[in-house]
Amino acid sequence: YTFNDFGAIVAAASVMHDIGNPPFGHSGEKAIGEYFKTGNGAKFKDQLSPKEYQDLIDFEGNANGFKILTENREGISGGLRLSYATLGAFLKYPKESLPKKPTSHIVDKKYGFFQSEKEAFLDVVQELQMSQKSSENISFFRHPLAYLVEAADDICYTIIDFEDGINLGLIEEEFALEYLIKLVKDTIDIKKYHSLQHKKDRVSYLRALAIGVLINEAVAIFLANEAKILSGEFERSLLDKCQFEAQINDIIKISVAKIYQSKEVIEKEVAGYRIIGDLLDVFITALNNDYNGTASNYDYLILKMIPDEYKSNIATIYQRIMSICSYIAGMSDGFAIRIHKKLTGNSI
Structure with a gap:
C-alpha cells in the first residue's frame, strides 16, 4: 500500500456517499418512512419482521x-464490485435498523444496511476485521477511514451550501465574511479579497480557504485520536471535536433558517410527500397484485413502467416492497415529478 491509496479510498467513498438518497433529500427519506408508518403501507407491518418493518418506517x-453498491443482479454479482476498503469507508453507520440509537456513540446515530443486504454487510465487516460493538445484534465500530468520509461530507455541506445560499441571494454577502473570518483569519489575503470585483468570486475565495482550514483540522484530529478511532473509543465525528465547532454551528444555523427552510424548499418537500406516497402506492400495489x-389491466400497464431489474428477485413481500423503494429512491426530483404527472394524467 502507498500513502495515496488511503486518499483514493476516501475519495471514492466520498463521491458515493449520497448515492442512495431518494428524491427530495432527507425529506424524501421521511416521506417513504411515513408511508409505511402512518400511510397505506402500514398494512404490511404484520407481514414483516420487526427489523424489516423498521427498515421501511425509518428508510435510510x-x-x-450500500444496497446499490453491493446488490447482486441477474448476470452481475457483487454490485459495483468495489474494494472491501472502499465499502468499509462508505459505512458510516455499520449497524442494522434495530435497536434504534441504543447509545450516544456516533455509529448508532443511524443505520447502514437493510435486512436484504445483511449477508453482504457481514461479508464486508468480517473481511475487514472490523470490531463488533454488540453481541446482541449486528453492530460494529467503524472502519477508521469512515471518519474521514464523514468529515468530507460535513465540510462540504456546511461550507458549500452556505456559499450557494449567498450566491442565490438567500443569505446576504456580509454574512460570508462575518461567519467565515474566524475560520480563515490566518490564511486570508485581505488585499486579494478586496481586489475581487464580483460577489461570486469573493465568496468562492472564502469558501476555498475555509474548506482548506477544515480539511487540515480534520486531519489533525484524526491523527491525534488514531488509537481511539482504531479501538472504537472515538464516539463523535471529527468536526465535533474541532476548535471551530462554534463557527460551524453558527453557519449551519443560518443555513437552516435561510436555505433549508426557505419557501421554495418547503414547497418542494411538501409536494414530495404526496408524490412519493402516490408512487409507492401505485407501484407496490401493481407488483403485489401481479x-x-x-x-x-391497470396494474399490467403500471408494471410496464417499472424497469425489469426491479421486478426480479421478489419472492417475499419484503423484497417486493424494498425493490419498489429502491426504484423510487433512485429517481431525481424532476423524474419523480414527471412520473407522478403521468400517473395522475396531468402530462397528457
Whole structure:
C-alpha cells in the first residue's frame, strides 16, 4: 500500500456517499418512512419482521446506498464490485435498523444496511476485521477511514451550501465574511479579497480557504485520536471535536433558517410527500397484485413502467416492497415529478 491509496479510498467513498438518497433529500427519506408508518403501507407491518418493518418506517439513504453498491443482479454479482476498503469507508453507520440509537456513540446515530443486504454487510465487516460493538445484534465500530468520509461530507455541506445560499441571494454577502473570518483569519489575503470585483468570486475565495482550514483540522484530529478511532473509543465525528465547532454551528444555523427552510424548499418537500406516497402506492400495489395473480389491466400497464431489474428477485413481500423503494429512491426530483404527472394524467 502507498500513502495515496488511503486518499483514493476516501475519495471514492466520498463521491458515493449520497448515492442512495431518494428524491427530495432527507425529506424524501421521511416521506417513504411515513408511508409505511402512518400511510397505506402500514398494512404490511404484520407481514414483516420487526427489523424489516423498521427498515421501511425509518428508510435510510445510507443503507440504500450500500444496497446499490453491493446488490447482486441477474448476470452481475457483487454490485459495483468495489474494494472491501472502499465499502468499509462508505459505512458510516455499520449497524442494522434495530435497536434504534441504543447509545450516544456516533455509529448508532443511524443505520447502514437493510435486512436484504445483511449477508453482504457481514461479508464486508468480517473481511475487514472490523470490531463488533454488540453481541446482541449486528453492530460494529467503524472502519477508521469512515471518519474521514464523514468529515468530507460535513465540510462540504456546511461550507458549500452556505456559499450557494449567498450566491442565490438567500443569505446576504456580509454574512460570508462575518461567519467565515474566524475560520480563515490566518490564511486570508485581505488585499486579494478586496481586489475581487464580483460577489461570486469573493465568496468562492472564502469558501476555498475555509474548506482548506477544515480539511487540515480534520486531519489533525484524526491523527491525534488514531488509537481511539482504531479501538472504537472515538464516539463523535471529527468536526465535533474541532476548535471551530462554534463557527460551524453558527453557519449551519443560518443555513437552516435561510436555505433549508426557505419557501421554495418547503414547497418542494411538501409536494414530495404526496408524490412519493402516490408512487409507492401505485407501484407496490401493481407488483403485489401481479405476484398474487390478481393484477388488473391497470396494474399490467403500471408494471410496464417499472424497469425489469426491479421486478426480479421478489419472492417475499419484503423484497417486493424494498425493490419498489429502491426504484423510487433512485429517481431525481424532476423524474419523480414527471412520473407522478403521468400517473395522475396531468402530462397528457
